[in-house]
Amino acid sequence: MKTLLIALLAATPALAAKPPLDAGPAPHPGAEVYRNVCQACHMANAQGGVGAGRIPALAGNRNLAVSGYPILVVTGGKGAMPWFRGNLSDQQIADVINYVRGNYGNRYKDAVTAAMIAEMGVAAPVRDER
Amino acid sequence: MHNWRHDSGDAGDKGLIDKGRHAPTRRELLHAIGVMGGAALLYQAMEAMGHARETQFAGPPNLSGARPGASVLVLGAGLAGMLAAYELAKAGYKVEILEYNNRPGGRNWSLYGGDTYTELGGATQKIGFAPGNYLNPGPWRIPYHHRTLLHYCKAFGVALEPFIQLNHQALVHDSLAFGGKPQRYRELAADWDGNVAELLGKAIDNKGLDSTLRAEDRDRLKEALRRWGLLDKDMRYVKGLRSSRRRGYDRPAGGGVDGAPIASQPFALSDLLDSGIAELIAMHMENQHQTTMFQPVGGMGMIGKAFGRQVAGKVRFGAKVTKIDQSGGAVTVTYSDVASGAVNTAKADYCVCTIPLGILSQIEVDASPGMLAAIAAVPYSNSVKVGLEMRSRFWEDDEAIYGGISFTDREISMVSYPSSGMHSAGPAVLLGAYTFGPASYKFAGMSPEERIATALEMGSVLHPGRYKEQFLGGAAVAWSRSPFTLGCCAQWNEATRKEHYQTLVAVDNRLVLAGEHASYIGCWMEGALLSSLDAITRLHKRALEA
Numbered sequence: 001m002k003t004l005l006i007a008l009l010a011a012t013p014a015l016a017a018k019p020p021l022d023a024g025p026a027p028h029p030g031a032e033v034y035r036n037v038c039q040a041c042h043m044a045n046a047q048g049g050v051g052a053g054r055i056p057a058l059a060g061n062r063n064l065a066v067s068g069y070p071i072l073v074v075t076g077g078k079g080a081m082p083w084f085r086g087n088l089s090d091q092q093i094a095d096v097i098n099y100v101r102g103n104y105g106n107r108y109k110d111a112v113t114a115a116m117i118a119e120m121g122v123a124a125p126v127r128d129e130r
Numbered sequence: 131m132h133n134w135r136h137d138s139g140d141a142g143d144k145g146l147i148d149k150g151r152h153a154p155t156r157r158e159l160l161h162a163i164g165v166m167g168g169a170a171l172l173y174q175a176m177e178a179m180g181h182a183r184e185t186q187f188a189g190p191p192n193l194s195g196a197r198p199g200a201s202v203l204v205l206g207a208g209l210a211g212m213l214a215a216y217e218l219a220k221a222g223y224k225v226e227i228l229e230y231n232n233r234p235g236g237r238n239w240s241l242y243g244g245d246t247y248t249e250l251g252g253a254t255q256k257i258g259f260a261p262g263n264y265l266n267p268g269p270w271r272i273p274y275h276h277r278t279l280l281h282y283c284k285a286f287g288v289a290l291e292p293f294i295q296l297n298h299q300a301l302v303h304d305s306l307a308f309g310g311k312p313q314r315y316r317e318l319a320a321d322w323d324g325n326v327a328e329l330l331g332k333a334i335d336n337k338g339l340d341s342t343l344r345a346e347d348r349d350r351l352k353e354a355l356r357r358w359g360l361l362d363k364d365m366r367y368v369k370g371l372r373s374s375r376r377r378g379y380d381r382p383a384g385g386g387v388d389g390a391p392i393a394s395q396p397f398a399l400s401d402l403l404d405s406g407i408a409e410l411i412a413m414h415m416e417n418q419h420q421t422t423m424f425q426p427v428g429g430m431g432m433i434g435k436a437f438g439r440q441v442a443g444k445v446r447f448g449a450k451v452t453k454i455d456q457s458g459g460a461v462t463v464t465y466s467d468v469a470s471g472a473v474n475t476a477k478a479d480y481c482v483c484t485i486p487l488g489i490l491s492q493i494e495v496d497a498s499p500g501m502l503a504a505i506a507a508v509p510y511s512n513s514v515k516v517g518l519e520m521r522s523r524f525w526e527d528d529e530a531i532y533g534g535i536s537f538t539d540r541e542i543s544m545v546s547y548p549s550s551g552m553h554s555a556g557p558a559v560l561l562g563a564y565t566f567g568p569a570s571y572k573f574a575g576m577s578p579e580e581r582i583a584t585a586l587e588m589g590s591v592l593h594p595g596r597y598k599e600q601f602l603g604g605a606a607v608a609w610s611r612s613p614f615t616l617g618c619c620a621q622w623n624e625a626t627r628k629e630h631y632q633t634l635v636a637v638d639n640r641l642v643l644a645g646e647h648a649s650y651i652g653c654w655m656e657g658a659l660l661s662s663l664d665a666i667t668r669l670h671k672r673a674l675e676a
Contacts, residue, residue: 040512040574040610041250049250051613052230052450053489080488080616082509087568125623 030099033092037084038100046104053080059104067112068120070097076122086124090117184275184417190285191663193670196222200673203228203463203476205454206484207445208236209655210644210662212437213282214482215444218666226476227441228449228465230614234441235434236484237268237615238655241517241605242429249611255578258519258603262551263559264429265517267607269655270546270561271295272424275417276656278663279433283426286436293425294549296414297534301592304539307404312536312592313397318407320360320377321396324367327359335365369395410537418654425549433655446476451485456496456639480669484645484662486510488616497638504630508647510617512610514573516542516585518562520600525560525593526552540588541569557602562589570618574608581606620647635665642669 035044041055042048048055056063063069074093077083084093091114101108200223204215207229219225233239241247243259259265271293272279283290298316307313333339334348343351356365360373367373374380374393381392402408413419426432438445446465452473453464461481466473483490491506525531525547533549542563551558563585565573573581582604590597609618622631635648644658644665651657 035575036568037571037575040571040608041616043251044575047251049252049611049613051250051616052485053492053616055250055616077509079491079506080486080510082511082621125625 028095028099028102030092030095030097033088033096034099037088038096041081046100058100058106060106064101064106064108067097067101067108067110067116070101071112071117071120072122074121075117075124083122083124085121090114090121093117093121185277186660187277187281187663190281191217191667191670193217193221193667195674196670197673198222199224200480201225201478202480202482202669203461203478204482204484205451205463206236206645207231207234207438207441207447208484208645208658209238209279209434209437210646210658211236211482211484212434212441213659213662214484214644214666215441216437217663218482218670219441219444221670224478225441225444226478227445228451228463228476229445229447230450230468232447233434234438234445235431238430238434238437239268240264240266240429240431241607247605247607248613249578249608250613251611253578253611255605257605259517259559259605260519260557262428263519263557264431265515265559265561265605265607266425266430267515267605267609269430270425272655273418273420274422274424276654278659279656280424282437282659283433286433286440288433288436289427290424291427291550293423294533294547295419295421295423295535297531297547299529299531300534300547301531301536302405302407302410303537303591304405306539307401307406308397310591312538313405314378315407315410315536317377317394317397318402318405319411320373321367322402322407322411323376324359324361324373324396325399325402327355327361328365328367331355331361331365367396369393406537406539427550449474451493453494454481454483454496454641456481456641461640479640480673481641482662482665482669483641483643484658486615486617486645487620487647489614490643495641497641498633500630500633501636501638501641504634505643507626507630508620508622508634510610510615511619511621511653512570512574512608513618514563514565514570514581514606514608515561516563516573516581516604516606517559518582518586518589518604519557519559519602520597521557521602522555522600523548523552523558524596524600528596529593536592538588538591540591541565541572542585542588543569545589545592560589562586562604563606570608571610573606574610578606578608581608619653620645622652635661637665637668637672642666 042058046057046059048057074097075083075085094112094114094117097112100106202218202223202225204211204225204227207227211227212234215225215227241257242264243257243261245257246254248254300315301312302315302318303312331352334352339348352365355361359367360376361367362370362372370393371391373396374391377396378394379391380394383389383391448468449465450468451463451465455462460477460479462475462477463481464473464475487505487508488510495502495505531547532552533547535544535546537544543566544564546561548558563573576584586598586601609615634643642665644662646652646654646657649657649661651660
């Protein structure tokens, strides 16, 4: 039952459809990844949430200042958050990190590349049990 | 292992058996042992006879003799926590439970009409289901071999009814098979067996199996395949009354003039391969889905409520744990009252902590570095469930689908029909989505209203025309946004099991963890309960030795 996120994203109509001619600048490639994956927890406004535990806000998050940190978290997971290495392509991971680091009140200019994910990212674990 | 036989001369103490007119049967002997020695002894006896291998449950623990005044603080009023509290109180401990929610049960939970649920992010749903209807956001079915859960359901007065897992009349949809038209599980499964039987027969005839089968077994296997696959006398799976006995007829048998049945045409093998039917057959065959499965009458949440009654008066609801300290020869837990924000502490000699690891990893815990590393090492899976209330049971009235599950390759993955209330009029609730993998993130990222609308759209492929027309309202729970779990279930893998599991389940000074995350039956209530029994048994031993 393990479908790759890559396949899911590729199959998303919004991605496949050509933008209308009068559309503004092309949407950030990381926006679609954020919408289909990250906002399940971090919310559409990147504010996270607080209950018995906390989903950290990505908006205005100073932990994003050094790009190595989100690379480690997205590829390797942290606490309840699972790893996404292997489920997202390195390019998709780079895209979504760039998207979050450049939006939601974050203004980090240095771009993350797929090569950086390949070099610094945590390897995907052996297939999980379920 | 002792291979017991009915006619064995050494059938134990015959005095236990009525009269001894015949050598006792296994059943009589097991009954006698059960009466005399209780369930634990019965289990050992059954195991010695080669039975009962389906469970590690050895009966309720016989804990007793707690030191006078000894106390245990239990964190979490899910099934694991409440069972720990119930059994430890019985053993003589003074027990208190701290629970974040304002209800007992944890992930064991049903949403009924009139209920309100607010997920992380603030979206609030007011459930509008008709009386008696419900969605089980978490667990929804109980395998017959989950003996711990079944034992306590009986002990705590939870009425059970059959849960229908496999329904041959239910549908299978794959967008790439049969032009996207859903087909009956019955027809696909029948044709799968028939085709495999025919191919195996051909392999035998082509001498493909000569090196692995003795000549006499080749003939016997062929005959078995003919019967199993409903092949004709020439070992072919073809249209005819014989194959229609399993897959159904174009015109079923009736009475009078047109009483004679008309056979139906089997599907081609390539279409069957496209349909994914083999994977579904395998899924239904898993031990955890085999007959018989159960559900509580009135919703899965009845179990949480029943456990809650057993620990009534011991639970402090609306308590958010923020710190677990083990210094000074006691466990001191700091918590805040969710409603008022007031900070309090609770103190006990020992602590059973069932807080999901994703949350526990954010709490200041005074434990060994190994335990802290284990707590932080296990991520949580995600899933979304959507309940859709329909005005009538059109799946029963129109299509003779009574309970069971239809499957689709769309992101909802399945539609499950209620196993209760069959043949009744009035609204009923379908499970309209149970997502896995990437689809769970996509669905969880939507608002509850979007999830319901998307589930309605995707599920309509199974019942076009009726699905949207009959829709009344829905409910949707995304586990990644669940305030009390931050996810569905612990996701172990081989490496983390090896590195962290034993440390995670070990008693750490005065603290022991329990829950599905501390078991090898992850994501099932049975795992939570077995973990709890094991944890408190070891904790009790430790307390007596202290």
